[in-house]
Amino acid sequence: MTTTAGSRAVRAARVEKARRPRAEALWGYAFIAPTGLGLAVFYLWPVLQTAYFSFTEWGAFGGHTWTGLDNYTRLLGDPEVGRAMLNTLAYTALGLIGIPLAIVFAALLNRPGLRGVSVYRTAFFLPVVTMPVAVAMLWRWLYNGDYGLVNQVLATVGIDGPNWIADPATAMYALVVVGIWSSIGYNLIIFLAGMQAIPKELYEAASLDGAGRVRQFFSITLPMLSPTAFFVSIVSVIGSLQLFDLVFVMTGSGQSARANPAYGRLQTVVQLFYERAFVTNDRGYAAAIVIALLVLIAGLTILQFRLQRRWVHYV
Amino acid sequence: MSDHRGSDHRVSDHRGSDHRVSERRVFGVHAVLVAASLAMVAPFVWQIVTSLKTLSSATRVPPTFLPEGRWDNYAKVFDLLPFGDQFVNTVVMAAGRVTGQVLFCSMAAYAFARLRFPGRNLLFGVFLSILMVPPQLFVIPQYQIMSSLGWLNSLQAIIVPGLFSAFGVFLLRQFFLGLPRELEEAARLDGAGPVRIYWSIMLPLARPGLVALSVLVLLWAWNDLFWPLVVNTDPEKMTLSAGLASLQGQYQTDYPVLMAGSLIASLPVIAVFVFLQRQFIQGIAHTGSKG
Numbered sequence: 001m002t003t004t005a006g007s008r009a010v011r012a013a014r015v016e017k018a019r020r021p022r023a024e025a026l027w028g029y030a031f032i033a034p035t036g037l038g039l040a041v042f043y044l045w046p047v048l049q050t051a052y053f054s055f056t057e058w059g060a061f062g063g064h065t066w067t068g069l070d071n072y073t074r075l076l077g078d079p080e081v082g083r084a085m086l087n088t089l090a091y092t093a094l095g096l097i098g099i100p101l102a103i104v105f106a107a108l109l110n111r112p113g114l115r116g117v118s119v120y121r122t123a124f125f126l127p128v129v130t131m132p133v134a135v136a137m138l139w140r141w142l143y144n145g146d147y148g149l150v151n152q153v154l155a156t157v158g159i160d161g162p163n164w165i166a167d168p169a170t171a172m173y174a175l176v177v178v179g180i181w182s183s184i185g186y187n188l189i190i191f192l193a194g195m196q197a198i199p200k201e202l203y204e205a206a207s208l209d210g211a212g213r214v215r216q217f218f219s220i221t222l223p224m225l226s227p228t229a230f231f232v233s234i235v236s237v238i239g240s241l242q243l244f245d246l247v248f249v250m251t252g253s254g255q256s257a258r259a260n261p262a263y264g265r266l267q268t269v270v271q272l273f274y275e276r277a278f279v280t281n282d283r284g285y286a287a288a289i290v291i292a293l294l295v296l297i298a299g300l301t302i303l304q305f306r307l308q309r310r311w312v313h314y315v
Numbered sequence: 316m317s318d319h320r321g322s323d324h325r326v327s328d329h330r331g332s333d334h335r336v337s338e339r340r341v342f343g344v345h346a347v348l349v350a351a352s353l354a355m356v357a358p359f360v361w362q363i364v365t366s367l368k369t370l371s372s373a374t375r376v377p378p379t380f381l382p383e384g385r386w387d388n389y390a391k392v393f394d395l396l397p398f399g400d401q402f403v404n405t406v407v408m409a410a411g412r413v414t415g416q417v418l419f420c421s422m423a424a425y426a427f428a429r430l431r432f433p434g435r436n437l438l439f440g441v442f443l444s445i446l447m448v449p450p451q452l453f454v455i456p457q458y459q460i461m462s463s464l465g466w467l468n469s470l471q472a473i474i475v476p477g478l479f480s481a482f483g484v485f486l487l488r489q490f491f492l493g494l495p496r497e498l499e500e501a502a503r504l505d506g507a508g509p510v511r512i513y514w515s516i517m518l519p520l521a522r523p524g525l526v527a528l529s530v531l532v533l534l535w536a537w538n539d540l541f542w543p544l545v546v547n548t549d550p551e552k553m554t555l556s557a558g559l560a561s562l563q564g565q566y567q568t569d570y571p572v573l574m575a576g577s578l579i580a581s582l583p584v585i586a587v588f589v590f591l592q593r594q595f596i597q598g599i600a601h602t603g604s605k606g
Contacts, residue, residue, distance in 0.1 A: 021432075024430050024432065026432075029432060031509070034419040035423040035480075035484060036423070038479030039481060041460070042479060043476075046457055116348075124355055128599075130581045131537065132556075133540055133560050133577065134559065137574070137576075137577040138358055141365065141570045141573070147378070149361050244541055248540070249563055270541075273451055290451045290452055290455075291452075293451065
């Protein structure tokens, strides 16, 4: 008797157990449903559609026809695409200078007992929270060849500065300076957080051994910070490869942009994508351009993951 | 501080000179940081100065460094653009995206962090994969959806795709995973279901995470250019960033007005940053801690 009562109780418990997970699972799907549906409609399905569009050509009235690999063969022979890719890669590579700069300033700010840290941090962070369109406007004015502050300051030491963003020789460097200026605060915050996570004991042990601050920076801070630096370089490369806002406002678009003699030195892949997709409405080709960008981003990200073994130290 | 220095002296003269060296070094550190901070802030100061000048005095060589109180440049911005409409559009868009993401992302994040159901890891992997795709790949089909719904040049167009975010789910899931389980267990024993637990226990506990997500979404929404530029081409329906960008073709030489416009367009988020600085910084640091 007792055994059947016991087994009944066990069975009841088992049923209860089985029912609870089922209810829990239903709630799980319900909680995920809004974001899941939204992501499926506005993000996942569009990726597949863009991939499909890259094999089509768009007519003037919105229809599109399958053209196989035509867009991709056209892409490979298109000097404008090649130029935009090179510009984007140059901007990305030069922009990496911002990472060691951010590390140096973070290390200075991380000095124990330093006063005014929050004031400095705010100064570095101000451009990060400023609208990129406004940043670009501001720097166009600073870079103005005749009246810009940069050249006015240079004139006081006798240098006749160029028309920075309209001169093919200087335009890319001028753009990189703005890029670094506006992103250094973001990287600095991440490096500061990374530095504060380094155990204090390491520094104490090092100073007992007589290592000075500079030595400590190179033998403790840098190696311990390398995973953070790896993350920052992944994120900045991905961000730089998608540069749009700054160049769009600095060069303008359409007629006024082509009036800028340095336009060919500045135009980025995403800017070219914007023009093909929404100015000339050549959306099949635009889709192919953006798929090529995806390949470029994926390739450089994989490359960085391969290279990390050489320089990233995991504890 | 004073007895610390005293003990230094007692130990040896050598450490006393060390102290002077380190004081000189602190001075050097401040010198470098002050110079860098000036480089960060000076462009903004020049922006303010220029925005208060007439065009003719802004283009004087050598330049004058005092602002002149020409507030009419700010009024001119409102003549050139439907700036009031664009301001409202931007506020509504940012508020909509923040509300949507805080609600929807926290729901999904709670499910991924705490509820068990078949396919959970697979679904989360699919969500994560969206994070890896450059956003330009979404734009053409999203545009077509908006166009077929008749939503071009509307507030819905700039809000609805921004209600959903794989990043937000990821950020908040990490946050939920770090919360203690005891309160939930206690609530479950008291008979609370998943909805009660999510709403009355998890959300209040996750407040710092929700604030961090909100400030990031606010920043990104306010400063977003590409999508608003593409879907809303009617000046009355534009956001501030797209409106400001549209000035650059026609009025590209009236710098005082351009400076005034870009200043008032970016000021609201800068003000929020000043008030919520800690949350902003934490939010940014959160995005870095996932590595």
